[in-house]
Amino acid sequence: MIDATSPLSTEILLEADSVCVHFQAASRFGLTRPPPVRAVDGVSLRLVAGDSLAVVGESGCGKSTLARALAALIAPTAGQVRYRRRDVATSGCHERRLMRRAVQMVFQNPSGALDPRLRVETIVREGLDAGAIGMRAERVARVAHALDMVGLGAQHARAYPGQLSGGQQQRVGIARAIVMAPEVLICDEVTSALDVSIKVQIVELLMSLRDSLGLAYLFISHDLGIVRQIATRVAVMYLGQIVETASTASFYRAPAHPYSVALLSAVPIPDPAIEATRHHIELLGEVPSPSNMPTGCRFRTRCAQAQPRCAAEAPELRDFGPGRAVACHYPISASAD
Amino acid sequence: MTAASDTARDEAALSVGDLRVRLRARAGIVHAVNGISFAVRAGEIVGIVGESGSGKSVAMMATLGLLDAQIVEQASGLVTVGARTWRDIVVPDPWTSRSPELAIVFQDAIAALNPVLTVGAQMTDALAARHGLATGPARARARELLDAVRIADAARVLDSYPHQLSGGMCQRVMIAIAISAEPKVLVADEPTTALDVTVQAQILDLLRRIRDRTGMAIVIISHDLGVIARMASQVYVMYAGRIVESAPAGALFADPRHPYSRALLQCSPRIDRDDRASGAIPGAPPDMRRRRPGCAFAPRCTQATARCGAEEPALIPAGVRSVACWHPVGGGRHD
Numbered sequence: 001m002i003d004a005t006s007p008l009s010t011e012i013l014l015e016a017d018s019v020c021v022h023f024q025a026a027s028r029f030g031l032t033r034p035p036p037v038r039a040v041d042g043v044s045l046r047l048v049a050g051d052s053l054a055v056v057g058e059s060g061c062g063k064s065t066l067a068r069a070l071a072a073l074i075a076p077t078a079g080q081v082r083y084r085r086r087d088v089a090t091s092g093c094h095e096r097r098l099m100r101r102a103v104q105m106v107f108q109n110p111s112g113a114l115d116p117r118l119r120v121e122t123i124v125r126e127g128l129d130a131g132a133i134g135m136r137a138e139r140v141a142r143v144a145h146a147l148d149m150v151g152l153g154a155q156h157a158r159a160y161p162g163q164l165s166g167g168q169q170q171r172v173g174i175a176r177a178i179v180m181a182p183e184v185l186i187c188d189e190v191t192s193a194l195d196v197s198i199k200v201q202i203v204e205l206l207m208s209l210r211d212s213l214g215l216a217y218l219f220i221s222h223d224l225g226i227v228r229q230i231a232t233r234v235a236v237m238y239l240g241q242i243v244e245t246a247s248t249a250s251f252y253r254a255p256a257h258p259y260s261v262a263l264l265s266a267v268p269i270p271d272p273a274i275e276a277t278r279h280h281i282e283l284l285g286e287v288p289s290p291s292n293m294p295t296g297c298r299f300r301t302r303c304a305q306a307q308p309r310c311a312a313e314a315p316e317l318r319d320f321g322p323g324r325a326v327a328c329h330y331p332i333s334a335s336a337d
Numbered sequence: 338m339t340a341a342s343d344t345a346r347d348e349a350a351l352s353v354g355d356l357r358v359r360l361r362a363r364a365g366i367v368h369a370v371n372g373i374s375f376a377v378r379a380g381e382i383v384g385i386v387g388e389s390g391s392g393k394s395v396a397m398m399a400t401l402g403l404l405d406a407q408i409v410e411q412a413s414g415l416v417t418v419g420a421r422t423w424r425d426i427v428v429p430d431p432w433t434s435r436s437p438e439l440a441i442v443f444q445d446a447i448a449a450l451n452p453v454l455t456v457g458a459q460m461t462d463a464l465a466a467r468h469g470l471a472t473g474p475a476r477a478r479a480r481e482l483l484d485a486v487r488i489a490d491a492a493r494v495l496d497s498y499p500h501q502l503s504g505g506m507c508q509r510v511m512i513a514i515a516i517s518a519e520p521k522v523l524v525a526d527e528p529t530t531a532l533d534v535t536v537q538a539q540i541l542d543l544l545r546r547i548r549d550r551t552g553m554a555i556v557i558i559s560h561d562l563g564v565i566a567r568m569a570s571q572v573y574v575m576y577a578g579r580i581v582e583s584a585p586a587g588a589l590f591a592d593p594r595h596p597y598s599r600a601l602l603q604c605s606p607r608i609d610r611d612d613r614a615s616g617a618i619p620g621a622p623p624d625m626r627r628r629r630p631g632c633a634f635a636p637r638c639t640q641a642t643a644r645c646g647a648e649e650p651a652l653i654p655a656g657v658r659s660v661a662c663w664h665p666v667g668g669g670r671h672d
Contacts, residue, residue: 058533059504165621195388196560200604200617222533225563225606252608266538267608268563272586274609275567282542283535286503 018079041240054231104177108189110169146179167198352376356414384569392578437518446507457495505536577633584658
């Protein structure tokens with residue numbers, strides 16, 4: 001499978017190679033096993049140093065499951081997750097520990113992701129304590145430094161999560177990740193639970209951390225407005241597969257997969273003059289069940305452009321113009337590209 | 338553009354005057370709504386935009402008489418629908434209070450439906466209670482309503498439990514129940530916030546179609562300026578329980594005058610622009626348990642002066658819009 005998500009840079013930090021994550025429900029009365037839910041179904045992507053890749057898609061497309069597989073929180077059913085070209089599943093205990101430090105995750109719901117009975121400083125220090133990294137005094141200093149980097153002070157360090165606002169809680173989540181000195185930060189819908197004025201504060205924080213710490217980001221998001229601001233590349237997922245990857249600029253200028261086009265056309269723009277003249281593409285029906293996929297192209301049941309070929313043959317992710325790959329038999333060409 | 342006649346369009350379908358609500362919370366008294374007034378005409382879609390805690394949902398619950406009397410410390414205001422006026426904001430029996438004139442659709446449709454009853458049972462119950470319909474006619478009417486909200490396989494949906502339906506489908510069912518009594522005004526409180534963007538587009542389109550067909554007025558509450566821009570012709574911006582700016586949508590988005598409206602618009606991420614949304618609003622919304630003198634936005638406002646911290650600015654009409662600010666910004670374009 002061609003992987004167009006990789007720029008020419010050599011330092012590949014994190015890589016998914018045909019990763020599948022299937023969930024098998026328990027059998028009914030020991031007789032028949034229901035078909036597995038194919039949450040992630042053959043995804044390949046690469047994250048190089050300094051990159052910001054956004055995986056976008058709607059609920060149930062498998063983007064959060066993919067993030068968990070990349071963070072080695074769940075094992076893929078098939079395929080490999082590689083950190084610095086070493087298979088995470090077969091690497092030794094020591095290597096895996098280093099990988100877990102280098103790839104950190106920030107979660108969507110900050111109040112749910114923080115232990116309500118621990119003080120902020122303890123929450124942020126937990127990873128260092130667990131890994132027995134440095135002397136205690138050094139850990140305390142690293143925690144203070146991490147909190148300072150996310151814009152929290154000593155008064156916040158002694159607080160409990162419940163005493164902080166949503167934006168401050170998310171800053172704690174970010175501090176907990178960067179205190180481990182990671183190379184990759186996987187951000188799973190980190191701004192979704194926040195108000196718009198706070199959202200932008202968190203985006204600005206993440207951007208400044210990228211510059212000061214040289215972090216590579218994998219953003220999991222359904223918010224296409226935020227993605228345009230933070231990502232350098234975009235990968236669109238639909239029913240467990242990547243249907244399009246492109247640089248952020250070319251993706252927003254001229255999406256090529258019919259699903260990408262529909263997705264972008266659905267996002268409202270805060271300008272009534274533009275909204276009044278915009279053409280919205282209404283998708284047909286609902287998303288099929290990930291345990292009962294359509295034959296051929298998974299999007300064909302909702303695609304206005306679908307042809308007989310789309311039902312017979314599943315399209316592979318193929319190169320389509322510079323830096324772009326599309327899994328569609330009839331991709332939409334940019335008019336002036 | 339709308340099915341409403343000219344005369345109907347001129348009179349307010351709903352008007353709310355000087356609505357104030359204080360709620361009892363564990364941590365003290367919350368000044369949730371601090372004197373807001375607004376009106377919506379038949380066939381009009383009005384948008385109320387604000388962040389969490391700005392009081393927009395409480396204001397709507399108060400308008401519909403749905404506030405829980407247990408937690409209301411004090412509530413006052415005037416709610417007028419057509420020829421009827423209510424002076425009691427808190428009512429003992431919300432079920433019968435302001436219906437059928439007003440109806441509401443909530444954010445989390447799956448939670449708003451009863452999980453142990455089929456959709457059909459819930460819909461026919463409501464129809465039987467309100468219109469005294471027998472089971473057969475009630476079910477027929479329920480099917481009609483599901484057709485009206487563009488559910489293709491109404492029979493299957495009637496026999497389904499809420500968990501068997503998608504979020505978008507549940508929201509369609511909620512809208513069907515809300516419009517079953519043919520209300521004059523439909524309040525949609527963040528109706529698409531829990532939904533995916535393509536489903537959101539479908540639901541917004543549905544609300545518009547219902548408005549076009551029935552001439553119903555719609556009040557849509559959202560934190561998303563994009564949703565407001567797509568739907569509303571008149572916009573109210575709320576901050577800390579007050580309306581800080583109201584204007585026709587075109588004027589508001591082209592040239593917001595209140596520093597908060599302007600900042601909110603500037604920091605809303607857009608898919609049609611590359612430029613980084615500039616200037617996050619510093620700080621956080623105020624603690625609604627403490628009412629400080631002056632403008633509530635002053636601590637976060639870049640133009641604030643000493644006067645802003647001392648005196649609360651009133652909502653002053655100027656042309657087609659009203660602004661509550663001592664130092665309104667913009668004004669590059671005359672209304």
